[in-house]
Amino acid sequence: MGFRTISTVTTMPTRCDQTVAWPLLHAHRSRLGDAFDLRTAFASDPHRFDALSQQAPLCFADLSKNLWTAETETLLQRLAEECGVPQQRDAMLRGAAINQTEQRAVLHTLLRRPRGLALPGDLPGVAADLERVHDTLDAMLAYAERVRADAAITDVVHIGIGGSDLGPQMAVLALEAQRAPGRRLHFVSNVDGHELAAVLAGLQAQHTLFLIASKTFTTVETMTNARSALAWFQAQGGQDVARHFAALTTNIEGAAALGITTTFGFWDWVGGRYSLWSAIGLPLAIAIGAAAFREMLAGAFAMDEHFRLAPLARNLPVRLGLLDVWYRNFMGFGSRCIAPYHAGLRRLPAYLQQLEMESNGKRVDMAGQPVPYSTAPVLWGEPGTNGQHAFFQMLHQGTDIVPLEIMAVRRATHALPGHHAQLLANALAQAQALMLGRTQADGHRHFPGNRPSTFLLLDALTPGALGALVALYEHRVFVSGAVWGINSFDQWGVELGKVLARDLEPRLASGDVAGLDPSTAGLLQRMRAA
Numbered sequence: 001m002g003f004r005t006i007s008t009v010t011t012m013p014t015r016c017d018q019t020v021a022w023p024l025l026h027a028h029r030s031r032l033g034d035a036f037d038l039r040t041a042f043a044s045d046p047h048r049f050d051a052l053s054q055q056a057p058l059c060f061a062d063l064s065k066n067l068w069t070a071e072t073e074t075l076l077q078r079l080a081e082e083c084g085v086p087q088q089r090d091a092m093l094r095g096a097a098i099n100q101t102e103q104r105a106v107l108h109t110l111l112r113r114p115r116g117l118a119l120p121g122d123l124p125g126v127a128a129d130l131e132r133v134h135d136t137l138d139a140m141l142a143y144a145e146r147v148r149a150d151a152a153i154t155d156v157v158h159i160g161i162g163g164s165d166l167g168p169q170m171a172v173l174a175l176e177a178q179r180a181p182g183r184r185l186h187f188v189s190n191v192d193g194h195e196l197a198a199v200l201a202g203l204q205a206q207h208t209l210f211l212i213a214s215k216t217f218t219t220v221e222t223m224t225n226a227r228s229a230l231a232w233f234q235a236q237g238g239q240d241v242a243r244h245f246a247a248l249t250t251n252i253e254g255a256a257a258l259g260i261t262t263t264f265g266f267w268d269w270v271g272g273r274y275s276l277w278s279a280i281g282l283p284l285a286i287a288i289g290a291a292a293f294r295e296m297l298a299g300a301f302a303m304d305e306h307f308r309l310a311p312l313a314r315n316l317p318v319r320l321g322l323l324d325v326w327y328r329n330f331m332g333f334g335s336r337c338i339a340p341y342h343a344g345l346r347r348l349p350a351y352l353q354q355l356e357m358e359s360n361g362k363r364v365d366m367a368g369q370p371v372p373y374s375t376a377p378v379l380w381g382e383p384g385t386n387g388q389h390a391f392f393q394m395l396h397q398g399t400d401i402v403p404l405e406i407m408a409v410r411r412a413t414h415a416l417p418g419h420h421a422q423l424l425a426n427a428l429a430q431a432q433a434l435m436l437g438r439t440q441a442d443g444h445r446h447f448p449g450n451r452p453s454t455f456l457l458l459d460a461l462t463p464g465a466l467g468a469l470v471a472l473y474e475h476r477v478f479v480s481g482a483v484w485g486i487n488s489f490d491q492w493g494v495e496l497g498k499v500l501a502r503d504l505e506p507r508l509a510s511g512d513v514a515g516l517d518p519s520t521a522g523l524l525q526r527m528r529a530a
């Protein structure tokens with residue numbers, strides 16, 4: 001794998017709470033008060049929908065049913081300027097080492113940049129990396145096509161966790177309509193052996209391809225599952241590991257140590273939760289084919305260019321990221337609900353949870369100092385219409401305000417009559433009901449309304465549209481992280497639990513509880529009993 005010379009960002013941007021815009025936004029919030037009402041806002045401004053909605057590449061967004069005004073947006077844009085969001089964006093795109101705690105560049109955008117395309121400001125080494133990206137992409141897509149043509153391989157088992165699982169799994173489900181029939185894809189992530197055992201039970205070694213996906217090739221869950229898969233393969237009489245196992249990793253040596261020599265690499269400047277576009281996307285390429293995979297990359301690149309070039313006021317990732325800051329820091333909303341109105345997007349909430357909460361769930365600034373304001377909200381959700389029959393009650397009549405985010409797709413890819421119009425009508429109706437409410441004398445039947453929602457509309461769930469949608473979210477998370485002055489690209493918060501699990505595992509066998517807190521000791525002893 002190639003390593004490049006990296007340069008760090010030299011000037012520290014102004015921290016958001018030390019900008020001029022920050023107190024102005026607080027004052028603006030006090031002026032709006034709790035009296036701001038969406039119904040009145042629409043009645044008094046016939047242009048509200050036009051002003052607060054926009055077409056971005058492959059995605060239309062309606063932000064007008066949110067609890068803000070044009071003035072809010074102007075102030076938020078001023079905040080973004082003062083925090084140096086455009087400069088931070090440009091630093092990321094040109095390959096500066098903005099992931100300062102790991103001294104790494106953040107260049108997932110390079111994975112979807114067309115070959116040979118230099119961007120203004122590219123740091124030395126970026127062009128060479130782009131060549132490597134395309135050489136690897138070509139090799140990986142050629143391999144995917146060979147697997148697709150190989151009738152002996154009936155099952156592909158992708159083993160990985162976190163960013164090495166959620167992206168490809170979400171995308172394979174989303175692009176089901178593009179998938180060639182006949183080959184089964186399985187995703188195994190949990191170290192819980194029930195998951196792997198259930199998959200293996202239906203397989204035959206000579207017809208199975210295992211993909212072991214791990215950026216580091218050290219993640220305990222993935223290594224345990226990979227070892228068990230190898231042991232199962234050999235126990236079934238499987239011999240040709242090079243044909244039946246491939247590793248997707250930056251750690252080629254680690255894969256070799258496990259006996260896996262068919263490998264597709266990527267680079268340390270691709271964060272795990274940003275790695276769908278790299279070799280980690282191989283199961284998707286096998287599912288939809290090389291041409292469709294390239295379409296997805298092109299859709300993401302179109303969004304990258306929009307993010308790079310559009311003025312802040314018409315830049316959709318910027319507008320969404322600033323809306324998130326407004327809700328979190330000025331309106332005090334602690335969570336956001338994700339409701340994709342498309343069954344294919346059923347794993348999108350899980351994917352976005354990692355993207356947003358692992359990226360921006362941080363409590364210190366770049367210098368390691370605690371920040372005195374809130375950062376990432378809790379993200380949660382389920383596909384519509386299912387969520388309507390579960391937790392939407394709380395969105396409509398609960399005591400907390402939870403902004404809802406709806407994604408809908410204009411055209412369906414199935415031919416069942418009636419379903420899609422019903423689905424779209426429900427998506428529209430929920431956003432409408434949240435906003436309009438319903439006045440009833442009976443308190444139980446009263447809907448207060450004035451509850452916010454954002455509506456994203458795709459024309460069709462094509463590979464390109466999915467690529468654009470995911471890139472939109474990546475950049476939106478970047479924007480709020482840049483305003484908060486945190487490092488959106490490390491994840492030290494996952495380390496402690498891993499260390500403690502390593503200590504506890506042998507204690508489960510030995511029963512040694514020395515030095516443990518009473519609760520952990522008590523639980524461990526119960527787990528050992530009988």
Ligand SMILES: O=P(O)(O)OC[C@H]1O[C@](O)(CO)[C@@H](O)[C@@H]1O
Pocket residue numbers: 161162163164213214215216217218219222272273358491494
């Ligand atoms: O791809 P790897 O190295 O196995 O890591 C898997 C996941 O684990 C994490 O490091 C968190 O534990 C994620 O950031 C990452 O996506």
